[in-house]
Amino acid sequence: MGRKETRERILEVALELFSERAYDDVSMEEIAKKVGISKGGLFYHFSSKYELAKEALFYGFEQWAKTIFPKILSAESPEDKFKALIEYSFEFILNNPKLSRFFLEVYEESIKHGNGLGQWDAFYEEYLELFGGIFEELGVPNPRLRAMLFGALLDGLALHYLVAGDEGRGYFDIEALKREIFEMFRYREREIKG
Amino acid sequence: MGRKETRERILEVALELFSERAYDDVSMEEIAKKVGISKGGLFYHFSSKYELAKEALFYGFEQWAKTIFPKILSAESPEDKFKALIEYSFEFILNNPKLSRFFLEVYEESIKHGNGLGQWDAFYEEYLELFGGIFEELGVPNPRLRAMLFGALLDGLALHYLVAGDEGRGYFDIEALKREIFEMFRYREREIKG
Amino acid sequence: MGRKETRERILEVALELFSERAYDDVSMEEIAKKVGISKGGLFYHFSSKYELAKEALFYGFEQWAKTIFPKILSAESPEDKFKALIEYSFEFILNNPKLSRFFLEVYEESIKHGNGLGQWDAFYEEYLELFGGIFEELGVPNPRLRAMLFGALLDGLALHYLVAGDEGRGYFDIEALKREIFEMFRYREREIKG
Amino acid sequence: MGRKETRERILEVALELFSERAYDDVSMEEIAKKVGISKGGLFYHFSSKYELAKEALFYGFEQWAKTIFPKILSAESPEDKFKALIEYSFEFILNNPKLSRFFLEVYEESIKHGNGLGQWDAFYEEYLELFGGIFEELGVPNPRLRAMLFGALLDGLALHYLVAGDEGRGYFDIEALKREIFEMFRYREREIKG
DNA sequence: CATGAATGAGTCTTCATTCAT
DNA sequence: AATGAATGAAGACTCATTCAT
Numbered sequence: 133m134g135r136k137e138t139r140e141r142i143l144e145v146a147l148e149l150f151s152e153r154a155y156d157d158v159s160m161e162e163i164a165k166k167v168g169i170s171k172g173g174l175f176y177h178f179s180s181k182y183e184l185a186k187e188a189l190f191y192g193f194e195q196w197a198k199t200i201f202p203k204i205l206s207a208e209s210p211e212d213k214f215k216a217l218i219e220y221s222f223e224f225i226l227n228n229p230k231l232s233r234f235f236l237e238v239y240e241e242s243i244k245h246g247n248g249l250g251q252w253d254a255f256y257e258e259y260l261e262l263f264g265g266i267f268e269e270l271g272v273p274n275p276r277l278r279a280m281l282f283g284a285l286l287d288g289l290a291l292h293y294l295v296a297g298d299e300g301r302g303y304f305d306i307e308a309l310k311r312e313i314f315e316m317f318r319y320r321e322r323e324i325k326g
Numbered sequence: 327m328g329r330k331e332t333r334e335r336i337l338e339v340a341l342e343l344f345s346e347r348a349y350d351d352v353s354m355e356e357i358a359k360k361v362g363i364s365k366g367g368l369f370y371h372f373s374s375k376y377e378l379a380k381e382a383l384f385y386g387f388e389q390w391a392k393t394i395f396p397k398i399l400s401a402e403s404p405e406d407k408f409k410a411l412i413e414y415s416f417e418f419i420l421n422n423p424k425l426s427r428f429f430l431e432v433y434e435e436s437i438k439h440g441n442g443l444g445q446w447d448a449f450y451e452e453y454l455e456l457f458g459g460i461f462e463e464l465g466v467p468n469p470r471l472r473a474m475l476f477g478a479l480l481d482g483l484a485l486h487y488l489v490a491g492d493e494g495r496g497y498f499d500i501e502a503l504k505r506e507i508f509e510m511f512r513y514r515e516r517e518i519k520g
Numbered sequence: 521m522g523r524k525e526t527r528e529r530i531l532e533v534a535l536e537l538f539s540e541r542a543y544d545d546v547s548m549e550e551i552a553k554k555v556g557i558s559k560g561g562l563f564y565h566f567s568s569k570y571e572l573a574k575e576a577l578f579y580g581f582e583q584w585a586k587t588i589f590p591k592i593l594s595a596e597s598p599e600d601k602f603k604a605l606i607e608y609s610f611e612f613i614l615n616n617p618k619l620s621r622f623f624l625e626v627y628e629e630s631i632k633h634g635n636g637l638g639q640w641d642a643f644y645e646e647y648l649e650l651f652g653g654i655f656e657e658l659g660v661p662n663p664r665l666r667a668m669l670f671g672a673l674l675d676g677l678a679l680h681y682l683v684a685g686d687e688g689r690g691y692f693d694i695e696a697l698k699r700e701i702f703e704m705f706r707y708r709e710r711e712i713k714g
Numbered sequence: 715m716g717r718k719e720t721r722e723r724i725l726e727v728a729l730e731l732f733s734e735r736a737y738d739d740v741s742m743e744e745i746a747k748k749v750g751i752s753k754g755g756l757f758y759h760f761s762s763k764y765e766l767a768k769e770a771l772f773y774g775f776e777q778w779a780k781t782i783f784p785k786i787l788s789a790e791s792p793e794d795k796f797k798a799l800i801e802y803s804f805e806f807i808l809n810n811p812k813l814s815r816f817f818l819e820v821y822e823e824s825i826k827h828g829n830g831l832g833q834w835d836a837f838y839e840e841y842l843e844l845f846g847g848i849f850e851e852l853g854v855p856n857p858r859l860r861a862m863l864f865g866a867l868l869d870g871l872a873l874h875y876l877v878a879g880d881e882g883r884g885y886f887d888i889e890a891l892k893r894e895i896f897e898m899f900r901y902r903e904r905e906i907k908g
Numbered sequence: 909c910a911t912g913a914a915t916g917a918g919t920c921t922t923c924a925t926t927c928a929t
Numbered sequence: 930a931a932t933g934a935a936t937g938a939a940g941a942c943t944c945a946t947t948c949a950t
Contacts, residue, residue: 288482676870
């Protein structure tokens with residue numbers, strides 16, 4: 133098997149498992165088995181569990197970006213861009229409510245391993261750039277700040293949605309939440325005052 | 327030694343350690359040692375690690391509620407209440423940025439153990455009640471919805487603040503964030519339209 | 521509560537639990553709880569788990585002897601005595617198939633604790649005396665030897681019956697086994713030769 | 715090292731230790747040490763202590779069958795076969811008096827673990843087949859029944875012999891017991907009545 | 909590239925036993 | 930006579946990681 137394909141298959145499996153269950157609950161054994169290789173083979177491709185998890189995480193981020201960014205940018209008016217942003221973000225969250233948790237875990241590991249999560253900064257910056265740009269087009273006073281809040285809100289919602297469990301999800305009126313966010317985040321102080 | 331005091335001492339230590347480091351990184355051994363009792367003694371008071379973590383988490387929640395709720399309610403005008411809410415929430419987050427992560431971990435464990443996080447629902451409800459009330463006084467159209475968003479935003483911010491690490495925290499202009507949240511969340515649609 | 525009654529209640533509970541489950545699977549905690557006293561209280565009455573088990577075992581033996589011996593001796597002819605012996609032995613075995621196992625466990629413990637199972641010898645002697653007497657009355661050539669074999673057979677049957685499990689018990693045609701034992705064990709060599 | 719050899723070496727050591735001392739008294743640590751591998755290595759080959767014990771038990775059974783069955787079948791007349799059966803059974807019992815106890819323990823564990831002792835049924839059937847055949851050749855009325863009794867008697871004797879301890883073994887006149895069993899078990903009702 | 913055997917350190921948990929009160 | 934808090938030792942089991950082949 134080509135080196136590339138195996139690596140990618142491993143990343144896919146790892147991302148899937150790590151997104152589903154906690155870091156410490158997913159063993160290298162299980163990943164190897166699901167990929168269809170041996171534990172030894174797994175370590176040939178990734179020098180440690182942490183290394184694998186980190187790469188799997190950013191593999192997930194890239195997937196997300198690749199899927200969402202173009203869709204958003206293809207919208208015409210700033211309003212439509214923002215609507216698309218909300219729409220696709222929610223879609224992603226509802227489908228991957230556990231990614232935030234995985235992110236957190238990898239971060240936690242990065243601390244133990246001493247070396248930070250370097251790639252994250254670049255990613256976050258890229259994100260702020262894009263989303264901040266949209267808020268700027270919307271004429272919002274502090275676009276970058278608002279982009280930070282928007283990102284935080286999404287992650288927080290994912291968490292609460294996750295913890296609510298199947299029963300508690302009735303609480304979450306997704307459409308209403310989207311509308312409310314739309315209204316709140318495009319709000320421009322001056323409008324009121326004016 | 328009285329049962330109550332030991333239990334409380336254990337809960338305090340556990341909360342501290344679990345808030346600082348990941349669930350799987352804190353061993354019962356370490357907790358016991360820090361409390362100053364034997365591992366056996368620890369298990370005498372809490373039948374399992376999960377049980378201890380769960381109780382420690384809600385012990386933390388209660389501390390939070392006991393500290394924050396009265397302060398908020400003692401403010402006079404709705405605006406002041408909301409300001410106090412933001413103020414003290416941020417203060418708490420900045421001091422306990424890892425509590426959200428611990429919360430998530432306990433939730434994760436609760437799934438493994440089959441029994442949900444029953445106490446959480448009650449706690450969340452109480453929270454929605456109080457915060458929703460404030461938004462209602464502010465004349466916001468969907469107070470409960472906004473309370474949900476507010477709570478999610480806080481948790482999300484805590485996460486991002488946590489992950490930003492010491493270097494990245496320059497990004498976070500706390501005062502600006504507070505102001506922005508204050509403006510956005512008290513925003514009333516009708517004002518604009520009117 | 522009087523010292524005597526508590527002791528006896530403990531013995532009863534212990535015998536019941538030890539007969540049902542393995543020695544190492546029954547904790548002092550469980551015994552205490554079932555008796556309705558504290559662990560400390562249990563240790564007040566019996567200095568160790570082994571001591572308790574030993575006494576519980578012989579308490580069981582005594583119960584058995586008290587129940588069975590008189591019934592057997594009250595029969596008239598030797599044949600009837602032997603029939604009663606078989607009858608009541610089977611009855612006891614079918615009701616307490618696990619007593620043999622408990623016996624074995626206590627014996628095993630006695631080795632670990634260095635001191636043998638002194639009381640057993642006396643008990644075994646008493647048993648051989650009684651059962652040997654019956655075989656003697658039956659005119660069997662080596663009554664004592666046969667009593668040993670009879671006792672061993674009963675214990676062996678109890679074991680196999682136990683291990684057979686609920687499904688395998690169809691194998692055991694109790695009545696046929698009784699008849700066969702009756703015939704075989706009262707067999708007198710001379711009859712054949714003569 | 716080849717998988718097969720290590721596995722077999724483990725089984726041998728385990729059988730030896732489990733036959734010598736009680737299940738709960740033999741730790742995985744000890745087995746590993748005696749085999750000369752690490753605890754982890756032991757668990758690599760056997761997923762749990764119970765699994766190891768079970769396999770070791772049947773390994774012992776097979777040894778027994780492999781040793782005894784051919785010897786018995788090679789005898790010529792039914793009488794000689796029966797004599798050989800008794801002879802070699804006693805030899806085995808005297809050398810492995812604790813195997814019955816180990817058997818019992820594994821059975822006990824099998825209950826705790828929910829899954830029965832499936833392999834035992836097959837083994838017991840094979841045993842009944844062989845021994846029942848011998849009794850049939852001897853012209854005994856209920857050969858299968860008698861085979862059951864014979865097997866039970868052997869196990870029971872092993873137990874009593876075990877419990878008698880070194881001092882009490884004077885009681886056991888092995889040769890006399892063999893003779894007595896030989897006479898009793900080949901006894902044919904009709905001979906008497908006829 | 910990949911395997912599978914093996915390691916070793918770590919973790920939770922159980923439990924008989926003790927002792928101050 | 931009895932309690933309950935606490936101890937300490939031991940045990941099963943997991944798992945990331947290594948390495949000869």
